[in-house]
Amino acid sequence: MIAADTSYTDNAALLPGDSPELTLLAASPKERVESIKLNSTAWKGPLDPDSYLAREDHLYRQPLTRDGLICWLLVDRREPEGQRTILSSCETYKKKAWLAHDGELSDTIAYGVGSVYCRPEFRGQGYAKRMLQELTIKMDEWQMEKAANRTLFSVLFSDIGKNFYAQFGWKPFPSSHFELPLISKDDYNQQIPGVSLPNTRDLAAADVQSYICSDTVLQKERDLLRTASQNSPSTKIAIAPSFDHYSWHWAREEFYAGKLCPGRTPPVIKGAGEDASGVYCAWNRNFGETPEENTLYILRWVYDDPTTAEETKATVNAMAAILRRAQLEAHEWNMSTIQFWNPTPLLEKAVALLDPSAKVVHREKTSIACLRWTGADHGLTKDVEWLLNEKYAWC
Ligand SMILES: CC(C)(COP(=O)(O)OP(=O)(O)OC[C@H]1O[C@@H](n2cnc3c(N)ncnc32)[C@H](O)[C@@H]1OP(=O)(O)O)[C@@H](O)C(=O)NCCC(=O)NCCS
Numbered sequence: 001m002i003a004a005d006t007s008y009t010d011n012a013a014l015l016p017g018d019s020p021e022l023t024l025l026a027a028s029p030k031e032r033v034e035s036i037k038l039n040s041t042a043w044k045g046p047l048d049p050d051s052y053l054a055r056e057d058h059l060y061r062q063p064l065t066r067d068g069l070i071c072w073l074l075v076d077r078r079e080p081e082g083q084r085t086i087l088s089s090c091e092t093y094k095k096k097a098w099l100a101h102d103g104e105l106s107d108t109i110a111y112g113v114g115s116v117y118c119r120p121e122f123r124g125q126g127y128a129k130r131m132l133q134e135l136t137i138k139m140d141e142w143q144m145e146k147a148a149n150r151t152l153f154s155v156l157f158s159d160i161g162k163n164f165y166a167q168f169g170w171k172p173f174p175s176s177h178f179e180l181p182l183i184s185k186d187d188y189n190q191q192i193p194g195v196s197l198p199n200t201r202d203l204a205a206a207d208v209q210s211y212i213c214s215d216t217v218l219q220k221e222r223d224l225l226r227t228a229s230q231n232s233p234s235t236k237i238a239i240a241p242s243f244d245h246y247s248w249h250w251a252r253e254e255f256y257a258g259k260l261c262p263g264r265t266p267p268v269i270k271g272a273g274e275d276a277s278g279v280y281c282a283w284n285r286n287f288g289e290t291p292e293e294n295t296l297y298i299l300r301w302v303y304d305d306p307t308t309a310e311e312t313k314a315t316v317n318a319m320a321a322i323l324r325r326a327q328l329e330a331h332e333w334n335m336s337t338i339q340f341w342n343p344t345p346l347l348e349k350a351v352a353l354l355d356p357s358a359k360v361v362h363r364e365k366t367s368i369a370c371l372r373w374t375g376a377d378h379g380l381t382k383d384v385e386w387l388l389n390e391k392y393a394w395c
Helices: 031-043 047-060 127-140 183-189 203-210 213-230 243-260 311-330 346-356
Strands: 022-026 070-076 088-101 105-116 149-160 176-180 201-203 234-239 271-274 279-286 295-302 337-341 368-373 383-386
Touching: 022 127, 031 047, 031 070, 031 105, 031 176, 031 203, 047 243, 047 383, 088 127, 088 149, 105 213, 105 234, 149 201, 149 295, 176 311, 176 346, 183 234, 183 311, 201 203, 203 243, 203 271, 203 279, 213 234, 213 271, 234 368, 243 295, 243 337, 279 311, 311 337, 311 346, 368 383
Parallel strands: 105 149, 234 383, 295 337
Antiparallel strands: 022 070, 070 088, 088 105, 088 234, 149 368, 176 337, 201 271, 271 279, 279 295
16 A cells, blocks of 8 residues: 655645655555556546556556566655555557668667556646656667666657657657547448459467468568668668557457457457468557547558559558458447558558548647657667558557
8 A cells, every 4th residue: 555645735835846865766566556546537538446456557567567666656766665656657668679770780778668657636747758868768778678678769658748758759650540430230331432352361369370470561561661771861660560469459448348349259359461462450449538549550561562563453442342341340349440650651552442532631639649868879770661560559
């Protein structure tokens, strides 16, 4: 049990955000629970507080996060563990990543930062800022864990616009998406006039593993990164799109489905594909605070770039057919919309087949993909390009 914050109820007793007495440290297991209870008001959405805590524990146990999640607290260093007041908190996740420079690719570690929080009554005192400053110091000195891991970049997804995190080095990167409406089974069965779309195949989790995360597919992605970095003025980085990312997103959707759709079999269709053109995608259902926010997200697309006009047409048609399948799946799970991030020109063409008036949305406030790059201090290029900047990397 964390001590009550009686000494802080009068804001005059609060230490200023730049006080030398403030320190950033890793939460004890009990403190982690307390920090989740505190931030539940911001993020529990449609869950009750106990279910929200259970969700966080469930996600904590997933392969993606179980070895590398740290809950950080900003506290007064003079207060002993068990009695200290949480002034601000956040989490970091260790992520496998790729870095390609001058035609050489290396496996590396990156950090994801999330759940940046300060309780309402302590806001505006500079605590979140101080916490992030301290975090960047730890990252830059590679002190994140006992066995120091060399890390040259970290990512986060800001829901408070592009400026706040930029002051600590997390610069905004492309953050656009397409949003499409749902379609009913009847609409799905109708032909689109003048367009002949191929049949698609539903993907279960094991299929996603085979078609989207196999060693062969990942090797191709690595080769693309390596090639893109040859003679390029910027280093190329990506969060390695391993199967663990998808299982983390599915653990989340299955948890919500179990709570919000009792009696219904949890969702088993995890994506769709079209074999002839070799186009595949994985998705998850995101249950928002209100039903209007329920969104089926395409986590990632995998396809080979076509080389002829005929192949291009087949690839675009396959993408359009897969999008329609996603629109139907979203309908069957009471989602309000489907979304996918940072569309490529081929995906833009596919969307135009389904809805010529659809426009790419450039986000300004929520889910802004931000990257902090320190490679230039270690002999790499000043500029960095984030490849595979898709929803799978969000957490
Ligand atoms: C965002 C948050 C962590 C800031 O905590 P804080 O300790 O009050 O922050 P600080 O006092 O260090 O800094 C205040 C700055 O926060 C920024 N900020 C806070 N809320 C913001 C919002 N909704 N949109 C944009 N900026 C915001 C402002 O830029 C403000 O800057 P200013 O001092 O120049 O006006 C806190 O408001 C919070 O927990 N909000 C709810 C959860 C949340 O949205 N977290 C961020 C997820 S990406």
